[in-house]
Amino acid sequence: MTHVEHKREAPSSVKCMVLTVSDTRNTDTDKSGKIIIEKLTEESGHSVNEYKIVKDDQKGITEAVTQGIADPDIDVVLLNGGTGIAERDVTIEAVQTLITKELPGFGELFRMLSYNEDIGSAALLSRATAGISEKTAIFSMPGSSGAVKLAMDRLILPEVSHVVREINKGPK
Template structure:
């Protein structure tokens, strides 16, 4: 049954990659580069890539520009998902969700606990949701977290999610 759904899923997803950081630039953004490489390696298209500071309104505007672009199916965000005062990605994007994909955050934290960082996984506020016909993923900014989220959760399901929200 699941294989039938995946066969009908979008094969190419058009994406916006957004890095939230006060310190990274295109040369030092290893996580943004990893997301782009993993997406294109699976046949998806990176239509836009942007680095923005960890500021609520700027993050929200950057995500909204992806939501308003008919050529974007998914916005993938890395960074700003922790507990420091500067970490406001979740506050910025949750207000945009029409439907939250609760399982993404739950599974990400579980996998982080079992496969990566142990009990420090409770510090992650990774989240995902849909807005209109676009899916939004917000993951931590470390390359380990990005690799885990992309390989175990996002890449296997991104086409399926896009197909579902466009029914």
């Protein structure tokens, strides 16, 4: 089966959880979370069944993502924030404890696109990552609105349905 056929068999809509990791944002000031939700729902026809803002706290992030993984109404958890190298940036440490299959291409491609199209050599400071836990895809992006737009438009939206199809397909 070709890549095009796989994509054709993918669900037209996936069920998402959006998690913003921030000590300072709230629902009124969470520009990046709003961009993710808009791109998923209004631009792509997916559903956002859960939206939360969690503090830059590894335990709290792990708990929120674990809830998404356990929820049968969530196919994909999309996080933004906490992916840098500052001491308080612990999103990646939280997410990596839950991922059973890594998708290294997401981080690699995100950093390449960030370098070429957005922030130049500062892209090397990003630890954006993605992977699978049980039957749930997890994408962890930086918190800036430029990074979120880039990740959503160029990587996540073109492939998220295909990723969910691959996770859920049965044995041959």
